[in-house]
Amino acid sequence: LAKTTQPISMDSYEGQEVNITCSHNNIATNDYITWYQQFPSQGPRFIIQGYKTKVTNEVASLFIPADRKSSTLSLPRVSLSDTAVYYCLVGDVIIQGAQKLVFGQGTRLTINP
Amino acid sequence: DSGVTQTPKHLITATGQRVTLRCSPRSGDLSVYWYQQSLDQGLQFLIQYYNGEERAKGNILERFSAQQFPDLHSELNLSSLELGDSALYFCASSVVGANTDTQYFGPGTRLTVL
Numbered sequence: 001l002a003k004t005t006q007p008i009s010m011d012s013y014e015g016q017e018v019n020i021t022c023s024h025n026n027i028a029t030n031d032y033i034t035w036y037q038q039f040p041s042q043g044p045r046f047i048i049q050g051y052k053t054k055v056t057n058e059v060a061s062l063f064i065p066a067d068r069k070s071s072t073l074s075l076p077r078v079s080l081s082d083t084a085v086y087y088c089l090v091g092d093v094i095i096q097g098a099q100k101l102v103f104g105q106g107t108r109l110t111i112n113p
Numbered sequence: 114d115s116g117v118t119q120t121p122k123h124l125i126t127a128t129g130q131r132v133t134l135r136c137s138p139r140s141g142d143l144s145v146y147w148y149q150q151s152l153d154q155g156l157q158f159l160i161q162y163y164n165g166e167e168r169a170k171g172n173i174l175e176r177f178s179a180q181q182f183p184d185l186h187s188e189l190n191l192s193s194l195e196l197g198d199s200a201l202y203f204c205a206s207s208v209v210g211a212n213t214d215t216q217y218f219g220p221g222t223r224l225t226v227l
Binding site for chain 1: 213217
């Protein structure tokens with residue numbers, strides 16, 4: 001089971017770029033890296049997913065080095081509404097068609113005006 | 114709105130009781146997942162169903178059980194409730210349950226055990 005380690009909390013300001021790094025030293029060959037965002041009392045929401053190198057969508061970018069032992073979620077020009085908990089997950093495929101996501105403690109990101 | 118619905122939104126009950134939480138997945142999704150989120154434990158994976166069959170099991174207690182019905186909705190049954198079972202219970206769904214699938218989470222059911 002690939003365990004992830006993230007900073008417990010981060011602070012930034014509106015308009016800044018925020019980078020949250022996640023360590024997953026024992027990631028398996030067939031594991032993908034996925035990031036979710038969660039606001040208080042709401043279910044997590046998918047942000048981005050990648051396997052290697054760089055992935056970008058309309059919300060964020062995900063940087064994954066060649067060894068895949070870490071990944072960095074980059075949020076460009078954050079706003080107050082980006083204040084949330086961000087989870088880095090590494091999928092653990094048990095059998096084909098099964099997916100057991102392990103959510104760590106996440107990173108509590110606070111954006112200040 | 115993720116397209117996943119959960120009922121009820123809130124549930125207050127007493128220790129020793131039994132409750133049933135219901136989840137309807139997004140249209141077309143075959144896989145359903147259940148998670149428990151409490152203050153001291155974070156978000157914990159409980160169980161996954163795919164097209165009516167159990168596919169993956171996490172830290173689900175023996176007092177808890179789940180099933181997915183032919184219409185693909187799912188129910189999580191919690192029995193002999195204890196104070197520590199108070200938590201937010203989330204259901205999520207995905208297309209097939211592959212490790213590249215995006216899971217779409219419902220709004221959750223807040224269970225309070227008194």
